[in-house]
Amino acid sequence: MKMYSGRFAFTLSVILFFTIIPNIQKSHAANEVHDRIFKPTSSPFSTALETLQKQIGYNFQNVGLLRRAMTHGSFSEENNRALSILGGNVIETSASLRLLGKDIDISSKDLNRRLSEISKVESSCTSDGMRLGLQKVVRVSPKTNSSTPGVVCSAFRAMFGAIALDIGKADDAGDIFWNVHGGDVGVGDALAWKNECYWLVNTHSELSFMPYNLNADELPSPIA
Numbered sequence: 001m002k003m004y005s006g007r008f009a010f011t012l013s014v015i016l017f018f019t020i021i022p023n024i025q026k027s028h029a030a031n032e033v034h035d036r037i038f039k040p041t042s043s044p045f046s047t048a049l050e051t052l053q054k055q056i057g058y059n060f061q062n063v064g065l066l067r068r069a070m071t072h073g074s075f076s077e078e079n080n081r082a083l084s085i086l087g088g089n090v091i092e093t094s095a096s097l098r099l100l101g102k103d104i105d106i107s108s109k110d111l112n113r114r115l116s117e118i119s120k121v122e123s124s125c126t127s128d129g130m131r132l133g134l135q136k137v138v139r140v141s142p143k144t145n146s147s148t149p150g151v152v153c154s155a156f157r158a159m160f161g162a163i164a165l166d167i168g169k170a171d172d173a174g175d176i177f178w179n180v181h182g183g184d185v186g187v188g189d190a191l192a193w194k195n196e197c198y199w200l201v202n203t204h205s206e207l208s209f210m211p212y213n214l215n216a217d218e219l220p221s222p223i224a
């Protein structure tokens with residue numbers, strides 16, 4: 001009797017094995033087909049989002065936030081307008097922390113001036129966004145030029161808003177901003193370098209071709 005039930009159990013396992021395995025494989029195959037049809041992994045936009053995440057060194061848990069950040073207001077109701085406000089605030093908070101950390105006696109006028117230099121649409125934020133190629137990623141309406149400073153800048157800021165929301169706090173988004181914006185070279189250092197250029201221009205007449213209205217963000221890095 002004991003032996004019989006043992007053999008019965010064995011037979012049952014064998015039967016179960018051969019009936020269940022093919023079904024598991026079948027449902028696996030079905031999932032693959034489902035994934036191929038419904039997951040937008042191969043669209044150019046999704047590919048661009050993958051590349052962008054590699055460029056900035058951050059992988060989104062919810063990539064939908066990055067999709068939204070790369071969607072201009074002209075494209076759809078679901079767009080990056082609110083995210084870009086958050087992103088702008090993340091950038092300004094992080095910059096304020098750094099500037100005050102370096103110099104607690106900085107005047108409110110200087111602080112404001114430096115903050116506006118960092119987030120100026122015409123220079124800093126557009127060139128950072130262009131360097132990442134956001135003008136080629138951001139979705140806009142057919143009539144909208146995606147290379148205009150306003151479009152590039154809102155996408156750039158929205159990206160940091162999206163990161164902050166994805167993580168649930170602003171600190172890491174600020175760090176990623178500094179990596180993208182130009183490593184740990186603070187604005188103060190960039191301005192010192194700019195002043196050095198002015199000094200060079202003023203003391204070496206052969207260098208007088210250098211423009212006086214240089215933007216600190218567009219200058220090459222100082223030689224270490």
Ligand SMILES: *[C@@H]1O[C@H](CO)[C@@H](O)[C@H](O)[C@H]1NC(C)=O
Nearest residue numbers: 135144145146147148149150
């Ligand atoms: C789009 O905007 C950029 C930057 O303002 C400009 O250089 C370019 O000529 C514009 N392209 C078109 C097709 O209008």
